[in-house]
Amino acid sequence: MTAIKDIIKGKYPAKAHAKKVAEYIKSKGGDATGTIYLEGQKTRMIEDNDEAMPFRQRRYFYYLTGCAEPDCYFTYDMKTEKSTLFIPPIDPDEVMWSGLPMTPEEALEA
Known part of the structure; x- marks a missing residue:
């Protein structure tokens, strides 16, 4: 029997997922030269507070990117x-409270 850690190790197959979605679009008569564009979930703040609400990435965005960071965009x-994943720039003031966000190199490995 295969261990769970052996199944989930390695690079996330985001590009394979994007190809699968593109093939589906083409099979339904969509434009084969088009672009898929998705917005990730945005950071939402708690009303009358300076704290962000608990974050959960949009499922379709995560499926195509493997990215669990807020405020990102994706094109294919x-x-x-x-495929291109757009991640927000680093805000030095935010790093003090939330830590470093994902780097472009980490995004490529995800």
Whole structure:
């Protein structure tokens, strides 16, 4: 029997998921030269407070990217099969309270 840690180790297959979605769009008559665009969940603040609400990434965004960071965007060019994950810039004041966000290198490994 395969151990769970052996199943989930390795790089997240985001590009394979994006290709699968692109093929589905094409099979339904969609434009084969189009672009898939998704917005990740945005940071939401608690009303009358300076604290963010508990964060949960949008499921479709996570499926295509493997990214669990807020305020990100994703594009996938169906013609060239190029995927791009846009992550927000680092805010030094935020790092003091929340720690460092994901780096571009970490995003590539995710």
